[in-house]
Amino acid sequence: MNYFYEKKGEVFCESVALSKLASEFGTPLYVYSLAALQDHCQQYKTSFDSFPTEICYAVKANDNASILKEIFSLGFGADVVSQGELEKVLKVGLRATQVVYSGVGKSQREIERAVEVGVGVINVESVSELKLIQKVAQSKGRIVSINLRVNPNIDVKTNPYIATGLYQTKFGIADEALDELVPLLQNSSSVVLEGFACHIGSQILELKSFEQASLRILEIVQSFKSKGFPIQRVDMGGGLGIAYREGEVSPPISEYGKVMREHFKSTGLKLYLEPGRSIIGNAGVLLTEVIHTKVNREKHFTIVDAAMNDLIRPSLYDAYHSMGHVRTKNGPDCITDIVGPVCETGDFLGLGRTMVEPIPGDLLFIRSAGAYGFSMASNYNQRPRPAEVMVSDHKFWLIRKRESFETLWQQETL
Numbered sequence: 508m509n510y511f512y513e514k515k516g517e518v519f520c521e522s523v524a525l526s527k528l529a530s531e532f533g534t535p536l537y538v539y540s541l542a543a544l545q546d547h548c549q550q551y552k553t554s555f556d557s558f559p560t561e562i563c564y565a566v567k568a569n570d571n572a573s574i575l576k577e578i579f580s581l582g583f584g585a586d587v588v589s590q591g592e593l594e595k596v597l598k599v600g601l602r603a604t605q606v607v608y609s610g611v612g613k614s615q616r617e618i619e620r621a622v623e624v625g626v627g628v629i630n631v632e633s634v635s636e637l638k639l640i641q642k643v644a645q646s647k648g649r650i651v652s653i654n655l656r657v658n659p660n661i662d663v664k665t666n667p668y669i670a671t672g673l674y675q676t677k678f679g680i681a682d683e684a685l686d687e688l689v690p691l692l693q694n695s696s697s698v699v700l701e702g703f704a705c706h707i708g709s710q711i712l713e714l715k716s717f718e719q720a721s722l723r724i725l726e727i728v729q730s731f732k733s734k735g736f737p738i739q740r741v742d743m744g745g746g747l748g749i750a751y752r753e754g755e756v757s758p759p760i761s762e763y764g765k766v767m768r769e770h771f772k773s774t775g776l777k778l779y780l781e782p783g784r785s786i787i788g789n790a791g792v793l794l795t796e797v798i799h800t801k802v803n804r805e806k807h808f809t810i811v812d813a814a815m816n817d818l819i820r821p822s823l824y825d826a827y828h829s830m831g832h833v834r835t836k837n838g839p840d841c842i843t844d845i846v847g848p849v850c851e852t853g854d855f856l857g858l859g860r861t862m863v864e865p866i867p868g869d870l871l872f873i874r875s876a877g878a879y880g881f882s883m884a885s886n887y888n889q890r891p892r893p894a895e896v897m898v899s900d901h902k903f904w905l906i907r908k909r910e911s912f913e914t915l916w917q918q919e920t921l
């Protein structure tokens with residue numbers, strides 16, 4: 508289903524024209540389709556309903572409270588990577604037992620809080636962290652359930668900045684180093700090893716990588732079971748990719764489900780997943796207005812009111828987002844760099860794009876901006892972050908106000 512589509516010469520989100528939202532709320536503006544979000548969640552639920560699965564949405568992909576609330580209301584748990592995310596999901600109403608706490612650098616304060624509220628499981632990423640969790644659990648008289656996050660050394664085909672499953676990245680415990688942990692875990696009364704976790708990267712479009720990781724992690728499970736550990740679950744992380752380019756195909760969630768079920772069906776293990784991008788990425792767009800155009804020698808620039816501070820993926824990962832005019836235009840095509848007002852050469856949203864020549868006042872929309880869009884936004888150049896709007900059929904409502912200049916400075920002291 509396409510929830511952002513063209514009709515009568517302009518682009519709609521569900522039954523609402525994007526131009527209407529721009530005039531009502533201003534630009535830059537994040538617009539989400541509730542039906543798209545629900546559809547993606549439902550696809551996960553249907554693909555895994557015949558299998559004991561806990562789907563824990565990766566909060567970092569998009570942590571807007573309304574979006575979290577919707578996802579949790581559909582029965583999803585949360586994968587959090589900081590105390591801030593933990594506090595937020597609890598505030599939104601999720602039970603702590605439905606939280607998986609991941610992350611490579613949990614501080615003592617964060618671990619104390621996770622143990623206090625009783626998160627479902629902590630994914631441990633180093634020996635040093637394991638020792639800290641044992642210390643905290645002991646001092647609080649609690650027994651903490653953990654997974655070891657392993658680094659299965661799988662080379663996935665994605666941007667190196669978002670590949671996480673190779674030894675050269677900072678994530679997880681190298682699978683060959685796991686045996687060193689055995690004595691530490693066998694003699695522990697405060698920490699119980701109940702599972703293994705991995706997250707091999709993001710924007711993965713080849714299911715083969717997940718198969719390789721599954722096989723590797725099952726070997727590890729076997730070896731630890733034989734040593735007497737009560738292994739009950741495997742957390743395969745997130746990482747399923749989405750289509751960013753016109754004509755690009757991503758593996759359907761149902762296919763991903765089939766592959767996972769096949770590998771884990773006869774194991775008796777409970778499966779945990781931590782999808783982020785594949786839930787919210789293609790449920791959101793970023794709307795922006797053209798401020799100026801100019802030509803330097805032979806290069807054409809379209810300067811828009813959204814910038815790298817609003818959507819950093821193109822600058823940070825050289826990521827491609829498909830984009831176009833909100834209102835269909837006739838006229839000659841031009842090849843143009845879509846850039847923001849921020850004072851950085853790296854501030855671009857798209858380079859060398861072919862489109863009908865934009866003029867000031869035109870509205871453009873940037874697709875697939877729902878994940879790692881607003882959640883990575885900053886105030887660089889003292890730019891207030893955009894507003895966010897949810898659309899459901901003919902209805903739409905603000906889910907985050909545009910920041911004001913006052914909120915930018917309020918934490919500062921003179």
Ligand SMILES: *Cc1c(COP(=O)(O)O)cnc(C)c1O
Pocket residue numbers: 565567568586609610706708709710744745746747781782783784785878
């Ligand atoms: C980022 C992350 C995810 C989500 O990844 P997506 O590619 O958005 O699905 C899941 N688990 C962990 C540990 C992560 O760091």
